[in-house]
Amino acid sequence: MEELDLAGAFGTSASLALRLGQIVFSSSSLLFICLDVGFYSYTAFCYLVTVMGLVIPWSITLLVVDAYSVFIQYLPVQRRLIIIIFFGDMILSYLSLAAACSTASIADLLCEAGRSHCPSELCDRYRLSAAMAFLSWFLSSVSFVFNFWLFSSM
Amino acid sequence: MEELDLAGAFGTSASLALRLGQIVFSSSSLLFICLDVGFYSYTAFCYLVTVMGLVIPWSITLLVVDAYSVFIQYLPVQRRLIIIIFFGDMILSYLSLAAACSTASIADLLCEAGRSHCPSELCDRYRLSAAMAFLSWFLSSVSFVFNFWLFSSM
Structure with missing residues (x-):
């Protein structure tokens, strides 16, 4: 129950920023792949959509908890809670x-194979969606490393 | 320089077993994708071949060091060495x-799209190669977690 200050770990403002970034990038990845595209x-x-549909609620939940801990009342760090958070972050990352x-890789194959499979603006959206998913992965793995x-150290 | 006994971390027999598994799985992944296949x-x-070409020498080096530490003479755990090992394991995993x-995903797309792209025995080899690469990833990430x-804890 002691107060541990590790920037980026649960309950700090750096963690809040990481969660915010995860929400932004995973939502934009989901929007790029979903809207007007027969995915x-x-x-x-389909796998990307499923995973982003898991990452977004997870990040929103932890964003709310972090915001509560930063702005309203400091939450004590519990070992059991941190196990759940680092395990979830690991799996989701x-x-x-x-x-x-x-x-x-699929976007690369479709767009390289010829324009018949995939018009140019769809290719760009697939690539943007993959790039956003990579950014979301990077932030998730940073969260995982800090929480681990x-x-x-507990 | 104290003696830390953490099964699976650097210098233990569990780590030796993990490295052996990594070598076996990454080599078989490389062989399945390389032999008689225009990859x-x-x-x-090509990316899989490159990555496996990095994983194999890394695992062999650490296998030798672990074997030396287990069978011949105990090597003291140094902080700087562990940083290099866990960082390398993280990146390679x-x-x-x-x-x-x-x-x-490429194998799935090629084999679903129709047999014209890819004969049946090639599909099986791509899938086997991907499965071996997944097993190699799993062992690498176990090594990473233990070394981290x-x-x-140092």
């Missing part, structure tokens, strides 16, 4: 990396 | 996950 045709795109890589560090 | 046509397959996902734990 059902490719397994990788691996899932989002997997989704980003699959989307990027906090957990192991 | 140059697809970016994702992320790279092999990325390569495995790209290969799996050891580093943060």
